[in-house]
Amino acid sequence: MKVFEFLTSRLFRNKHSGSIARSRLHFVLVQDRSGLTNEEMVEFRKDMIDVMKKYFIIDDNGVEVSYERNGASTTLVINSPVLRRRVKAVNGSAPGGKIGNSRTKSHKEVRRKKKATQQGGDKVANN
Amino acid sequence: NRVVFNLVDVAKGVCKPNQAIVKSKKSNNLYLLPASQTDDKDVVSEEEIKKVIDLYKREFNFVLIDSPAGIEQGFKNACAAADKAIVVTNPEVSSIRDADRVIGLLAASGIDSRLVINRIDFSMVRRGDMLSVEDVQDILGIDLLGVIEKDESVVIAANCGEPVVYNPKSSAGKAFSRIARRLCGEPVPLTDYIYGQSFWGRLTRRLGVA
Numbered sequence: 001m002k003v004f005e006f007l008t009s010r011l012f013r014n015k016h017s018g019s020i021a022r023s024r025l026h027f028v029l030v031q032d033r034s035g036l037t038n039e040e041m042v043e044f045r046k047d048m049i050d051v052m053k054k055y056f057i058i059d060d061n062g063v064e065v066s067y068e069r070n071g072a073s074t075t076l077v078i079n080s081p082v083l084r085r086r087v088k089a090v091n092g093s094a095p096g097g098k099i100g101n102s103r104t105k106s107h108k109e110v111r112r113k114k115k116a117t118q119q120g121g122d123k124v125a126n127n
Numbered sequence: 128n129r130v131v132f133n134l135v136d137v138a139k140g141v142c143k144p145n146q147a148i149v150k151s152k153k154s155n156n157l158y159l160l161p162a163s164q165t166d167d168k169d170v171v172s173e174e175e176i177k178k179v180i181d182l183y184k185r186e187f188n189f190v191l192i193d194s195p196a197g198i199e200q201g202f203k204n205a206c207a208a209a210d211k212a213i214v215v216t217n218p219e220v221s222s223i224r225d226a227d228r229v230i231g232l233l234a235a236s237g238i239d240s241r242l243v244i245n246r247i248d249f250s251m252v253r254r255g256d257m258l259s260v261e262d263v264q265d266i267l268g269i270d271l272l273g274v275i276e277k278d279e280s281v282v283i284a285a286n287c288g289e290p291v292v293y294n295p296k297s298s299a300g301k302a303f304s305r306i307a308r309r310l311c312g313e314p315v316p317l318t319d320y321i322y323g324q325s326f327w328g329r330l331t332r333r334l335g336v337a
Contacts, residue, residue, distance in 0.1 A: 016255030018262070021220050025258075025266055028220075029227055 027066070034076075041065065048078060056082045135163040137182070138175040144182045153293065158187070169200055173207035180208035189310070197225065198232060206233065212240040213272060218247050218258040223266060230269055241272035243306065248277045249320070260321045273306035274321045275299050 036044065045065050052058050064079040132147035137160070151157035160183070163170070171179075183190050194205035206212075212233050216226035226242075233240050244263050251257035258266075260274055278299035284291035291300045292307075308315045 018252070018255040018258055021258055022262060022266075025220055025223055028224060029266065032224065032228060033231070 049080075052080055053086070055086055056080075057084050057086050058082055130161045133161040133163045134176075134179060135166050135171055138171045138179050144179070144186075148183075153290065162193075171204065173204055176204045177208040184208075198228060202229070202232075206236055206238060209238055212238050213243055214240045214267075214269065215243045215245050216263065216267070217245055218252075218260075218263055223258070223263060226267060230267060240269050242267055242269045243272050244274045246277045247274060247321075271317060272309060273302055274317070275302040275306075 031041075045063065048065065049058070049060055049063055052063075058080050062079075062081040064077075066077050066079075129149050132142040134147070136142045137144050137147045148158040148160050151159065180190055180192065190208075192205045192209055195201035214226050214230055214233070216222045230240055242264070244260060247260065248257055252259045260271070264271055276298050278291075278297055280294055280297035281291050281299045284294060284297070284300075291297050292303045294300045305315045305318075
């Protein structure tokens with residue numbers, strides 16, 4: 001019986017709640033230890049997204065900010081799916097209108113946007 | 128009920144320190160200073176608490192300060208006069224989270240802490256449904272003082288108002304004794320069975336597989 005228990009427990013260890021507790025704790029403790037409040041985290045995430053949008057076209061909703069614990073040290077991890085780099089328009093302003101306004105764009109939409117800006121219009125299609 | 132005075136009375140100078148302590152009937156070297164049952168924790172300041180504890184430090188080898196759970200004023204008062212701390216945690220998510228916070232606050236005040244893991248159920252650990260001793264040690268990162276298994280005799284002893292440490296059959300009682308001896312400086316080894324919960328567990332640990 002012990003042998004069976006040993007084999008199955010090895011196989012199914014990850015499905016047991018103990019390992020879930022471990023990962024939940026790691027996640028929550030690193031946040032606790034980092035000292036940023038929830039409001040500060042929201043502000044930080046917003047600021048990061050604004051900076052990223054100056055250089056890339058990204059999906060706001062896909063941006064994940066989290067912490068990883070590597071032994072004694074803490075790493076801040078920012079995951080952001082990047083669709084393409086943002087090409088600055090001829091008249092100097094970034095296409096896509098105001099910063100903070102982007103979402104997933106298809107190839108066609110990007111072309112349309114570039115055209116609109118180059119024509120000098122400040123209305124942006126499909127924003 | 129032999130309680131006449133309490134800590135607040137000593138702090139406010141209502142009575143002398145030796146008038147407030149109650150001698151234990153079962154141990155010849157154990158005395159209890161009752162806390163106030165009616166006053167808020169804010170009635171006495173941290174400085175006043177420290178003065179009271181310092182009075183007793185002169186007469187006793189050990190002054191154990193019971194702290195309420197959490198990080199409110201009661202905890203701060205307890206820390207005011209403490210040289211070292213014992214952090215007690217259950218192998219559960221919320222308990223460990225609080226313990227982590229407490230350890231951080233203690234460290235910031237220059238107080239060293241040692242860990243006691245309470246109410247652990249080794250059959251649940253074997254099944255993978257409870258964090259193990261190693262898990263908790265890894266997460267909290269402080270030295271382990273002792274491990275206390277979940278034990279019915281604790282509830283029974285509390286019901287009767289009897290210290291469980293006097294029950295020779297109680298595993299928790301024996302664990303408390305070991306902890307007390309370690310606090311006195313005796314090199315009592317941690318019992319082997321708290322690690323690697325089964326023959327196979329210990330074997331895989333030795334082989335470095337676990």
